[in-house]
Amino acid sequence: METTNILKLNITTESSFEDDDIKQTVIEYGSNFVKLEKYLKDATPSIEDLSDNKYYPIGHILWNKAPVTGSFIGWVVTREGIQAKKWLPNKNYSIGNLVKPPTDNGGLYECVVNGKSSTTPPTFITSLNQEFQEVTGKSWRNEFNYEVGDLVFPTSGNKTYYYICETAGYSSPLEPEWSSFQNDTAFIDGSVVWRKAKNIIWKKVGTNCEFRPFGKIE
Structure with missing residues (x-):
């Protein structure tokens, strides 16, 4: 049984028809409906309210739970990756906490030594897996x-x-x-x-x- 590109839904195609088991196909299609419903019903009052450390594929839609005049119907993922909140000043971070820079560079950063953030953002190094200290001075x-x-x-x-x-x-x-x-x-x-x-x-x-x-x- 083959799958779709984005949601990885199981599908029967002409090439897989002869090999797919009928009962298993029906069960898999039922699972597909659950995935679709969850995908379509994802909603949040704000992107900032999302939990960290969750992967979102490109094209994923989140609907606005509290729409008002001047706001938006929802949000769509234009770059796949892991959700993380923006770095904040004067905040205690623990090992394993994830952040993204205030000025987005696409990077996801993990705290590997706990401490307190500075009053101004650090220079977020763009080399993968390279460690750096928050404060230099x-x-x-x-x-x-x-x-x-x-x-x-x-x-x-x-x-x-x-x-x-x-x-x-x-x-x-x-x-x-x-x-x-x-x-x-x-x-x-x-x-x-x-x-x-x-x-x-x-x-x-x-x-x-x-x-x-x-x-x-x-």
Whole structure:
């Protein structure tokens, strides 16, 4: 028994007719009806509400559960791939979480080392299976004027954790003992207040699906 290209529905063709069992064919056609009904009835109030880590083939349609004037009837997949939500700033990500970049490059990225995302998007590397750290930045400087939102690393070059300036000020003459502070705790360095955060490591693992709206309701 052969199958269709998109939904992989089982079909009997002239070439397979002699070999297909009648009973099994009827059963398979019943399964096809279930697949078709599910395909046609998929609906969501928003693409952002979709669960992650689900594959969507090109041409798949999701209907709008809450259509209103100015919205769309639904969305159609124009690039097959895995569903993932957009990367967000200042968010704790766990190992296995999936994201797509805020500026879509088609990539699907998996968190392989948990941590907290930065205030600005990282550079999402496009090489498949290549790991990269979320935050890259400058080493701490003594007696330096830091502004809120500045990010630094210890001068040792260790980038397992990064430090976010929460209160602007001048750093101390001597470098803080970074390792003595717990993750996600604040501490004073001269007149600067830093907060410790763990640096995420991402890896590109595939392609994210792309949905496009259709049927605008006037």
